[in-house]
Amino acid sequence: MSETEPDGLGRGDPRLDRFIQCLTESQTSLNAYLVAALGNYNDAGDVLQRTNLVLWRKAREFDPDYDFMPWAVAIARLEVLAFYRDRSRDKHVFSEELAVKMLDTTTNLFPDISPRQEALRSCISELPKTSQHLIKLRYEDGATLLQISEQINRTENAVKFALVRIRKALAKCIRSRIKLQG
Known part of the structure; x- marks a missing residue:
């Protein structure tokens, strides 16, 4: 896999073009979701970058016939949980159980x-x-x-x-x- 193209998709592939369009259009909503889930703009920015990297790596799994956002939010949710797991040693960070409850509540902000x-x-x-x-x-x-x-x-x-x-x-x-x- 090259750094500029996801594995299995090449330049000129309409699926890649659609994926890039969806990824670009989703940034504001994904960031809002992450800020609501994490309560911190800096952490949300970090997790957004991790989410984008995972989405890019999984681009070949993207089906342009289906909505991008539910897939992207599901990946962002997993990245939030990974973020909390990574930070669980800090006693000032929410437990994973509380994080899941917060994420479930946050998801309702996106009807x-x-x-x-x-x-x-x-x-x-x-x-x-x-x-x-x-x-x-x-x-x-x-x-x-x-x-x-x-x-x-x-x-x-x-x-x-x-x-x-x-x-x-x-x-x-x-x-x-x-x-x-x-």
């Missing part, structure tokens, strides 16, 4: 994001247990495809395609739920 997150949670709960387990390994635990394949004794490609199918099913479920609400 256009919250219904999607609620729909996602509901849709995930309807998945078969094996699919839920794959989602947990990949997106909560941050395991690589190789790590998951070794853990569940399947090929990397099988894991990759299973996750693609799961994401498509979740996207369809979320769209359906949002349409019903709306």
Whole structure:
């Protein structure tokens, strides 16, 4: 992966152009979310940079047919939790449990994001247990495809395609739920 282009996306790729547009347009909202979550502009700026780096590294996973912000906020949320974990030695920093409660409250400040997150949670709960387990390994635990394949004794490609199918099913479920609400 070069420093200027995300892995799997090259210059002239319309997905890269759309990703850059979404990333750029999201900066103000992401920063507002992080300031609300962290209560400190300097910390929010640091976590925003870490979030942008993760988003850039995961750019090839971005699907231009779906909303960018819920994905970006989910990554920002994980970066906030990592920030609190890293700083947990300082007794003047919130506990991770309190941080999670604050993040849950902060998410409600973004009404256009919250219904999607609620729909996602509901849709995930309807998945078969094996699919839920794959989602947990990949997106909560941050395991690589190789790590998951070794853990569940399947090929990397099988894991990759299973996750693609799961994401498509979740996207369809979320769209359906949002349409019903709306």
